[in-house]
Amino acid sequence: MDNRELAKKIVEKVGGEENINSLVHCATRLRFKLDDRSKAKKDELQNMEGVITVVESGGQFQVVIGNHVPKVYAEVMKVAKISGETIKESTSTEKVGAVSKVFEYISGTFSPLIPALAGAGMIKALLAILTLLHWIDVDGSTYAVLNAASGGVFFFLPIFVGITAALKLGANPYVGGAIGAGLLEPSFTALLEHGARSEFLNLPLILTNYSSTVFPMLIAIAIFALLEKWVKKITPSVLTLFFTPMVCLLVMVPLTALVFGPFAVYVSDGIMNGVSYLSSVSAILTGVIIAGVWPFLVILGVHWGVVPIAISAFAKGGDVILPITAASTFAQMGVAFGVFLRARDKKLKSLTLGAVLSGVLAGVTEPIIYGVIMRYRRLIPIMVIAGVIGGAIVATFDVRLFTFVFNSILTIPAYQPPVKYTIGVMIAFLVGTILTFIIGYEKKKEEEIEPEQTTPVPPARDKKMAIASPIEGTLLPLADVPDPVFSSGAMGKGVGIEPTIGRAVAPFDGTVTMIFPTSHAIGLTSNDGVEVLIHIGLDTVQLEGKHFTAHVENGQAVNQGDILVEFDIAGIKEAGYKVTTPVIVTNTTNYLDVIADEPKEVVSGQSILTVIN
Structure with a gap:
């Protein structure tokens, strides 16, 4: 099922476009706010191909998709005709608790910022590696430019939070961003150099550095949204273009500096001091509590409520919360890897291997939680045990984080000290793997997948399917295709073809599941489930459809x-550009083997690959 078709079905199952009040997405899930959640067909969504699970939490109807959620989100926005900058007036009569509203507001604010925060964090991790290897001069201009690329979004975070929070609440996002910008404007920040309290209209002004802060803007924009709505109501339409934003800025910037900013900073510091106090009493207990609770926050979809607390700590000695949660994340990866090692069912092995890679390389573990752990409930206590052991070790080592990153092996250098952090998360991974391998995931499920045979059954003969050549030309071994993405087999097994006739035809009966707008690449799925990619030429996407x-x-x-x-x-x-055309079976891991024919001249319809099931 392609993303467009999946989007159509999701919109239909959540009650249609008229039932969607707003939509955002995070790393793995679509977060709907529905007018009437009773209209949504949750069970049908959960069983739908392409959907991992559905979670109702924080006032949101969350459809968990996986790593490709941005593509599905884009299609849903088109199908449901949702504007990214407007939220319609809700007609929902459902009562949502205050805590749920707060988590919904925070997650809705941070979801659009995830790519920027994660990308900048990865650059920060890269700089740490380059510095450790002495491959870059920390006093040089190259380091300064890269450091700006990694630190800019965090320094100006109040502006970005102002924009996304205003979008979430249906207020003007650019005025929201302007409120944040006011707190970073040089003439305001220069007041900090005086080192004493200043005044605004004879009122005491408690100064603080608002760069990289989050809570002040979350509070300020919540009030701004109410203020803007009221000012618009009393302002003549002929004046609202300039009068409404003028009044809002005139009120909100001073009010934030006088009240909301200091209050939010004190609250944030209070939470961090509480965590620090708990850690001083017992680092082990701190690690156990945070790592033990974290996976359940992820399951409920409210884990983004912790992120503002962590970010606020970056500039104040580093955050200790996210390093501990990383132990829980690696424990989940270890559990999934244990299932992979123990399982005999090839589909389960494929699922768990993909989920492990998603976690190890990207730090995204929702496919593990919903696709594996929640399916085999025996794994839940194993996940918790492995996580709290690793969390206790990380907390004991006092590992800290100074930039936002996902918990993966690629971001290890971002944690300080990296060696002690690695010890903690690797122990969590190994404990999860070993316990899962020894105890197993769930006897009932294993029997469903591998039923015992009471009488001898002769071995089944392998089922074979021939894939015909889609192009006439010269057949090449895949290893000879001059592109490492294809020749390495990373995309799957297949062959290369040097075309002599500029025409590609269907290699089997099936469905077109993907065709690029540039028409240079086509994905098809046979009626038997074999997925094939035909990539005409190398780097031909840059032709933007010309010659196709x-x-x-x-x-x-x-x-x-x-x-x-x-x-x-x-x-x-x-x-x-080269016209060498790779023909790849992209779901190779679902089969026992994919065998390529020997190099030769082929015509369309002639067998070139054999898939063994």
Whole structure:
């Protein structure tokens, strides 16, 4: 199922576009706010292909998709005709608790910022590696530029929070950002140099550095949204363009500096001091509590409420909370890896391996939690035990974090000290793996997947399926394709073809599941479930569709031999690109093997690959 079709079905199952009040997404899930949640068909959504699970929490109806959620989100926005900058007036009569509203507000504010925060954090981790290896001069201009790239979003975080929080509440996002900018404006920050309290209209002004802060803006924008609504109501329409934002800025910037800012800073400091006090009493207990609770916050989808607390600590000695949660994250990866090692069912092995890679490389563990751990409930106590052991070790070592990153092996250098952090999370991973491998995931489920045979059954013969050549030309080993992404087999097993005729046809009966807007690449799924990618030429996406003519569209059923795309071989070569075409079975891991034919001249329809099931 392609993303467009999945989006259509999701919109239908949540009650249609008229039932959607607003929508944001985070790293793995679509976060709907629905007018009437009773209209949503939760059970049908949970069983839908492409959906991992559904969570109702924090006033949100959360549809967990996985790592490709941004693509599905974009399609849902189109299908449901949702504007990214407006939220319609809610008609919901459902009562949502105050705590749920707060978590919904915080998660809705941070979800759009995740890519920027995570990207900047990865650059910070890269700088740490380069510095450790002495490959970059920390006093040089190159370091300064890269440090600016990694630190800019955090320094100006009040502006970004002002924008996204205002969007969440349906207020003007640019005025919200301007409120944050006012707290970072040089003439205001220069007051800090005096080292004493200043005044505003004879009122005491408690000065603080608002760069990288979060809570002051969360409070300020909540009040701003109410103020803007009231000012618009009393202002003549002919004046509202300039009068409403003028009044809002005139009121909110001083009010934030006088009241909301200091109050929020004190609250944030109080929470961090509480964590520090608990850690001083017992670092082990601190690690056990935080790591033990964290996976359940993720399951409920309210874990983003912790992020503002962590970010506020970055500039004040570093955060201790997120390093401890990393132990829980690696424990989940270890549990999934244990299932992978123990499982005999190839589909379960494929699921767990993909989930482990998602966690290890990207720090995203929702596929593990919902796809594996919540499915096999015996794994829940193993996850908790492994997590609290690792969390206790990380807390004892007093590991700290100074920038926002996801918990993956690629971000290890961002944690200080990295060696002690690595010890803690690796122990969590190993404990999760070993306990899962010894205890097992769930006997009932294992029996469902691998039923015992009471009588001898002769071994089944392998089922084979031939994949026909979609292009006429010269067959090449995949290893000879001059592109490491394909030749390494990372995309799956297959072959290369050097075309002699500029036409690609369907290699089997099936469905077009993906065709790029540039028409240079086509994904198809056979009626038997084999997924094939035909990538015409190398780097030809840069031609932006020139020299390609598509004859099919996404979702279209095709028969073997139907024309998919025509392309101008001479034109592509004149533009400086190779026409070597990889033909890949992208779901290779679902099969026992994919065998390629020997190099030869082939015509369309001639067998080139054999898939063994």
